[in-house]
Amino acid sequence: MNDYSRLLACYDRPGPRYTSYPTAPVWRDDYTAEHHRERLQAAGQRHGEPLSLYVHIPYCNAMCYFCGCATVITQRHDKEQPYVDRVLAEAALTHAALVGGQESTRPIAQHHWGGGTPTFLGPERIERLFEGLRALFPLADGAEVSIEVDPRVTTQEQLATLARSGFNRISMGVQDFDPKVQHAIHRVQSFDETEAIVRGARDLGFLSVNVDLVYGLPFQSIEGFQRTLEQLHRLSPDRIACYSYAHVPWLKKHQTVIPEDALPRGADKLALYLCALQSFVEHGYEAIGMDHFAKRDDELAIAARRGALHRNFMGYTTQPAQDMIAFGMSSISEVDGAFAQNEKTLPAWEGAVDAHRLPVVRGLRRTEEDERRRSIILDLICRFGVTFADHGGAEPFRQRYATELQALEPMVQDGLLTIDPTGLRVTEVGRLFVRNLCMAFDAHLPRDADNSGPRFSRTV
Template identity: 60%
Template structure:
């Protein structure tokens, strides 16, 4: 695939990643605990399955590229109280929901979930599953950092019932690792991958990040080769989101060493070619999987879903999330917990759901969300699934006009049946979704940076 510098420059613009719609800048602090509780109660009558996310924000060190909500500490004695509060938060949500809906996707992220001791890992998992039982086919996954994760922790996770692990690699190049303050060897990663397979984990996912300081196609290609030797079932290859106005520590990265525009795309294309040559199929805008993986089956049968955890194989509409800063999506509403440990803890200690802000989706929000999910997950949209061609063209006339230049550039194809994102357009799928975002123009008019760049 060849991509011109002119085309990259045209589409290299700030834009959402659409892990939600409406996106987080549209949410309001007027949405609080009472609103979230009301949505939980209403959702209790549903028989649909649930997704669950648990946020463990603690890390021993700060990676300079990080865009997550983290707490840097070495005080592991704080973990007992944190686990206790997460379980209490889960009980509050369970009591409001009033039903035991099965969980089909159960995921822990961070931070570093394996900052917890083996005992605390088991206590947290056992407590959550007692409140929210797992579906027999549930995907139970966790993010781990090979630099701090032990064999004993992997043993406990597998015994609990985790069946998929995701390891952050980002880049194996020594200069890149030193610059971003994350040191991790190929050997340490291989040791955990091999042990996970010996324990019977069904799937191993490795994460890479392109766009980090000092990366070149040659150096990044070498890191990709090292990852491919480990033969993970899934690979995520994320573009680095440089948002120093939100994450102040990113200012420590050397701006002149950051690949941008065409140079950044070349990093991705280098990885893309190697993944495809190794037998991996592209999924969505940043995932790759072997043909036998469950994510490929979800793509083929149209059940691939996208939420705050990224691409998911189970299309559960409702997601309960626990822990500081975590975001729930329930009964057509988003609810985000307090980001600060102090506010989050105080709410739970006084018996309150720790909600900081949120949004209740309107009917128009829900319709546009379905459009964006189709484009982001399936790379196509069928008019018949959205009320028919005539109604769609009338309702979204402005968006279709905005898509015409993308069609002229070969990013999308427009015909009588719908919209298709081309192979070239998969690089710019965020741009293809943006015309359907009813909030974006207002957000841009507010001035100031808000989103990472789409390239």
């Protein structure tokens, strides 16, 4: 760990996660439903191009204190039907903007439900929502149809409904099996509950099972995390996401309940990640991108080796769909070079849909310069490298990004990346700090004061 202490001192600092570029804090409030409608109309003309679709189900039974998602906490299941009806109404509005009265000519290559807890919905509502969406937006052959489930509330009947409807990939949160950690984050979930869902999904023929872990949670220790990893490997998921806990209590008020002095930080937090990394490699997983691992024969690992991985708000994918339409409270669409985020509270989103308005509250249309930088950042987080030839050639790249390459020089000295005549290559150590490398190309990031204001989580 001593080897890392100096790197941590330099590079464990606040920074974006780059689930989008430009990142959400710089999106604009004057990007409206009308702007989104124009982008949808333009996207509707690109006949035959694949499209991604995301649905956000915000409801959860109880709040997990570490959570960073947009949620609505309730046990009232009479809310299911009105929510499903409004999502379908929003989908119809989007469909009308995309193709007028015609049938959509853009097949859905990736259809994903996230939350919140999508399996807050009972089997009937699951079926109704999925069928309603599929009728408007038909699936492409071989589409990825995926869902996030919470093993604490998901039944075998729901799993069977999902499989029958056409869902073929499933993802579930575990975070940590250590009871002390689970109590501290207010998410008590037994191994048996989790195993039952993994086994049920496999029996029903789901093509891929993903499990999420989180490191940096309160009271996590190496010994406890190693036990969690041993239990994880008994489940043998096809994919694992191992996220850094983003402690942002100034944005997520419920995180103030988490005792600050119980949080592993710096070298202790990195040690948890390195422990996980070693365990994944020993069990035959490959690092496919930032925080994500897959078995060697998983399609994501194969795509990563071929340099054909893509990333959007839903995570890593083999599907190259450029546009994503998203429905539900707070969801984010990415259409024709622009981001559009829906109203972030349930009443505001409901009000807009009920008034037959696309419920957009903010967004951003990317400039050509944004597109160029976005594609560099995507190369860094999907391929751990940038090939100059893919970005206009070595000399134009060096001229255009002279300042950025200069800013990367200390990272080259520190062994985080190499720069050769063909491009930039992120080293094994550099992968731990890849958000810092992306930050060098982020033209919207304030360069003053190390971004140390309360804005982003830490990069490690």
